[in-house]
Amino acid sequence: MKMINLVNRAGVFTLILLFVFQSCSSSNDAGEDIPTNAAPTNLSVQVDVVGKTAENPNGDGSGKVKLTISASNATQYKVLINNELKESTSGDFTYEFTASGTSSYPVLVSAYNGSKFISTSTTVNIFVARKVIWSDEFNVDGAPDASKWGYDLGNGNGWGNNELQYYTNRSENVKIEGGLLKITAIKENYQGSQYTSTRMLTKGKFSFKYGRAEVRAKLPVGGGTWPAFWLLGANIDTVPWPGCGEIDILESVGNNPNVIHSSLHSPGRSGNTPDTKTTTAPNSTTEFHIYAAEWSAESIKFFVDDNLFYTYKNSSTTPFNNNFFVIINFAMGGNFGGAVDPNFKSATYEVDYVRVYN
Incomplete structure (x- = not known):
């Protein structure tokens, strides 16, 4: 483009x-x-x-x-x-x-x-010309590439959203199989939590400023599921959230299937941020779709299958002019995920690839 x-x-x-x-x-x-x-x-x-x-x-x-x-x-x-x-x-x-x-x-x-x-x-x-500057195609079975991904582990006191899962890097929760990254949330008693899942991130391994980030993914099924693909300010250790900025490219909740949320969080616009839009991705739990954001000094544009549905006007006064790193996670419940289906046992978030372009 x-x-x-x-x-x-x-x-x-x-x-x-x-x-x-x-x-x-x-x-x-x-x-x-x-x-x-x-x-x-x-x-x-x-x-x-x-x-x-x-x-x-x-x-x-x-x-x-x-x-x-x-x-x-x-x-x-x-x-x-x-x-x-x-x-x-x-x-x-x-x-x-x-x-x-x-x-x-x-x-x-x-x-x-x-x-x-x-x-x-x-x-x-x-x-x-547009070119890939970082990617993971998830083509090698086993654990994700440790040179590209790290993990947030534990329950994180609900990770600020009253979430219910305990994040691990166990193969039960995260693995590459058949050319796909599979993050599985499981209902189980583990370290005092009711569910387990995975949150993986490129912090300290890769970050970028401006460009296009995209994921091709198939979303999990079930009330209370909350998969996401997002970017977080690489300066978070010195500029705490929301000052570091957050760019949510994909969020969806199983209690409202096929509805895709894209949002931005910044000072004074955290929590229920007004900087958010939704669109639909039909059959998002049975078919793969491409979720992407194109980010520049002037704007951040959000797409599903290359259909533009939200344009945020960027400026020098926002946090969105520094390096950001990539996060993929699968949360359960919480303020956004909502009530978990009492019959829930497990569900898998499948990712074909993650790519970042100049």
Whole structure:
């Protein structure tokens, strides 16, 4: 899916002021043979998009650009590109954009000698192809890959939702079999809890900022079941919830089957957050569906089988501009899961894959 990201003139002007300030505060580290009283002149900038052709005017999808900068009397160059400040003494370097889609970015360039400088700006249009940056296809039978997944264990005092399960990493509760991750909730007395299940997460192993996260899954059956696929702020240990932010891509409860919830939690919008929408996924317990979110600095969009049903407007004031890690879990009961069917014995949440794209 292509995304156009245009920076308005006011935004460019603000970046220029910041850039010039940072340039002026730098010292001269090279070019001692050039007198410090010689101001740079004749600044030129050439931006070459890798793979640019008549058929692909915005490049080959790699997102790579090559910059060639020159100026008389210059000892150092600074470039502000994609809100990143880069330095070069040669004036030649490459940069790789990672946000998928076709976007227009300002490129602000300064050449300086001591405290004297000259600046200019240009714009680059670039296409970045979508690619997988992390995934688990669950193709090897046995326990989940320990290099990708860890576990939250125990009852967590109800995990803040009065949930009933005790989370384990036992094979009875979690295993890979026949190309599927299977998380099974079981009614049993275990460590003082009435049910067991699993909550697995990539914390400390993988996190990302912006992109698309998706799961292909078949949901469990039964009143009180509560499967989920979600993202949590990687800074949770220093910025406690909800300050770290939470992006719920998939939540569903067995007491209201085939209804899919997508929600966001942030300061002042925890608990019964107003930032939530629902849609339906017919036969969600007998068929696999793809549940996904596409996340950028501007928005977070939620999909079921690539059908968009909720768009949240992101901004610099939300927690949703930092790294997040991935969680898959299967809870029982609680504030959201509701009453458990007294005839419940066990149910399985099946996951075909989890993929994260740039």
